[in-house]
Amino acid sequence: MDFYITAIMLGLCLSSMSLGIFISMKIFNIPDITTDGSYTLGAVVTAILLTAHWHAAAIIPVVMACGAVAGSLTALIHTRLKIDALLAGILVMTGLYSINLIVLGRSNVPLINVSTLFSKIHFFSNQGYNDALAALLFIGIILCIVTFILKTDFGIAMRATGDSPSMTRSLGVNTNTMKIIGLAIANSLTALSGYLVAQYQNFTDINMGIGIVITGLGSVLIGDALISWWKIRSILWQLVVVLCGSIIFQMVLAVTLSVGVDPNLLKLVTAIFVLLIVSIPRLKLNLRQ
Amino acid sequence: MIELKNIHKVFNKGEANEVVALHNLSLTIQKGEFAVVIGSNGSGKTTLLNIISGAELCSAGSVTINHTNVTRYREYHRSKWIARVFQNPLSGTAPNLSILDNFRLAALRTTSKKLTIGINDAFKKQVQEKIAALGMGLENKVEQPMGTLSGGQRQALTLLMSVMDNTDILLLDEPTAALDPKSSNVVMQTADTLIKQYNLTALLITHNLKDANQYGTRLIQMAEGNILRDINSAEKTKLQLQNMFGWFA
Ligand SMILES: Nc1ncnc2c1ncn2[C@@H]1O[C@H](COP(=O)(O)OP(=O)(O)OP(=O)(O)O)[C@@H](O)[C@H]1O
Ligand SMILES: [Mg+2]
Numbered sequence: 001m002d003f004y005i006t007a008i009m010l011g012l013c014l015s016s017m018s019l020g021i022f023i024s025m026k027i028f029n030i031p032d033i034t035t036d037g038s039y040t041l042g043a044v045v046t047a048i049l050l051t052a053h054w055h056a057a058a059i060i061p062v063v064m065a066c067g068a069v070a071g072s073l074t075a076l077i078h079t080r081l082k083i084d085a086l087l088a089g090i091l092v093m094t095g096l097y098s099i100n101l102i103v104l105g106r107s108n109v110p111l112i113n114v115s116t117l118f119s120k121i122h123f124f125s126n127q128g129y130n131d132a133l134a135a136l137l138f139i140g141i142i143l144c145i146v147t148f149i150l151k152t153d154f155g156i157a158m159r160a161t162g163d164s165p166s167m168t169r170s171l172g173v174n175t176n177t178m179k180i181i182g183l184a185i186a187n188s189l190t191a192l193s194g195y196l197v198a199q200y201q202n203f204t205d206i207n208m209g210i211g212i213v214i215t216g217l218g219s220v221l222i223g224d225a226l227i228s229w230w231k232i233r234s235i236l237w238q239l240v241v242v243l244c245g246s247i248i249f250q251m252v253l254a255v256t257l258s259v260g261v262d263p264n265l266l267k268l269v270t271a272i273f274v275l276l277i278v279s280i281p282r283l284k285l286n287l288r289q
Numbered sequence: 290m291i292e293l294k295n296i297h298k299v300f301n302k303g304e305a306n307e308v309v310a311l312h313n314l315s316l317t318i319q320k321g322e323f324a325v326v327i328g329s330n331g332s333g334k335t336t337l338l339n340i341i342s343g344a345e346l347c348s349a350g351s352v353t354i355n356h357t358n359v360t361r362y363r364e365y366h367r368s369k370w371i372a373r374v375f376q377n378p379l380s381g382t383a384p385n386l387s388i389l390d391n392f393r394l395a396a397l398r399t400t401s402k403k404l405t406i407g408i409n410d411a412f413k414k415q416v417q418e419k420i421a422a423l424g425m426g427l428e429n430k431v432e433q434p435m436g437t438l439s440g441g442q443r444q445a446l447t448l449l450m451s452v453m454d455n456t457d458i459l460l461l462d463e464p465t466a467a468l469d470p471k472s473s474n475v476v477m478q479t480a481d482t483l484i485k486q487y488n489l490t491a492l493l494i495t496h497n498l499k500d501a502n503q504y505g506t507r508l509i510q511m512a513e514g515n516i517l518r519d520i521n522s523a524e525k526t527k528l529q530l531q532n533m534f535g536w537f538a
Contacts (some may be wrong), residue, residue, distance in 0.1 A: 025538040104494050116512065151406055152399055152402075152405055152406050152407070153393065153403050153404075153405060153406070153407040154394055154404045156386065156390045156394050156402070156407075157397075157402040159385075160386055160394055161385060163386055164381075164383040164384065164385035165381065166344075166380045166381075167381050167382060168369075168373065168383070168394070169344070169364045169368075170344075170364060170368060170372070170381075171372045171394050171395055171397070171398045171399060172344065172365050172366075172368035172369065172397070172398045172399060173365055173402065174365045174366075231431070233434070
């Protein structure tokens, strides 16, 4: 049972990243894989500041700013130098690995005797419930803020940028600036996932971000399938479904591990699972033809 | 008012596939004038429109709009004067956004898009009233994604969107090319009405000589990147459709 609760918690912590990938991939139509780097960056900054006895809440803006810088860098390389977004993302991600390692000072920092976000809530006697409450509150606030932004006039311009760039430019929007802001938001959300996971698992590891973009992608794809299946138009519900996609994804991984799959195969299982999600709708289509 | 002086536009300069799309073209369109542009494929009509809108910058020459020199201004910067309707209905609207979202963005064409929620009941009602005037029965579908509408419906809505905010200049690049005759008529009638109602300076590209004959206050024929014929209002009213076919011999 604990196993599944951990999966749900991890899904919740990672759902901020899924919202970020939803923004870059579905709203801006940009395949952004800065994610691996900005996720670790969030966790690294969290570890350094927590061990320097910063308050967990005071770290949040720093983490978001770091993620935003990473995202804008990718977008700047993409829009100003006209380099493919995928390549721009790989470049920043690769560079970030060294930066993360330098900032962290070594490859692993435990967060044992520090006061984390999760150790601040004592509502229930069971610490597991307190953790869940903290994560739910945190993600709930993020959800509300992102929903609000996407509903504003600025948010309409954001959504139009990915949907019809020619129209958006003709309506007075600098689509390049929009992309920079969009990737900045997406990666600050990703960094927040790093912030949450580091505190939940009580350590930051330099390799924790490797392949995490696939997890986010898989979550968004699950969410997207549900969105088109249920024909969801409301922005709030779309985001809620993406969030659920993140939890479903972690649950599936947990089930796989619980039936005895070697943990070393976890990344392979993840990749195959995402491949399945992407290919099942196509296979169905082929069968029908 | 639009003033183009000695415009040159060269694509792929210095390469084997170099194309001179516009060659020393000068043109002044007065406020309230409705110019119809015809010409064979590749004669530079779309390039001319792109140079005016800022979607392309000219290689040489100057572009002036309402006495402001905008030659180096980008498209999103010139949008405070210019609204566009594209040949492809897909280019002028955002398919995954609701009709209401599309109209909201169009209503902010000349101003900044702020972090405030601008779609309220009053705005919705205003949009519904405008759409109802089209008589297409779309006023009750404003929450639907734009992509669920037909090309003709989308072009008609794009026209309405172009006058949601202060507009001086309306550029239309073959707005009816993808439409059936009935939808074409609706779109052309709507364009004509809006241009007169808002006293817009308009430029319409078309391959339909009947439309070119029927609409507009000025007729321009382009060939090989320049203006071949320029016919004013008085001459245009006298012009017979049959005579126009001879121009393309
Ligand atoms: N982006 C571009 N790159 C290279 N060449 C271009 C580009 N855009 C236009 N051209 C060339 O410029 C010339 C004029 O093209 P333009 O699109 O303005 O013609 P048009 O009059 O609009 O034609 P049509 O009636 O087919 O729409 C053509 O020879 C075209 O191949
Ligand atoms: Mg053309």
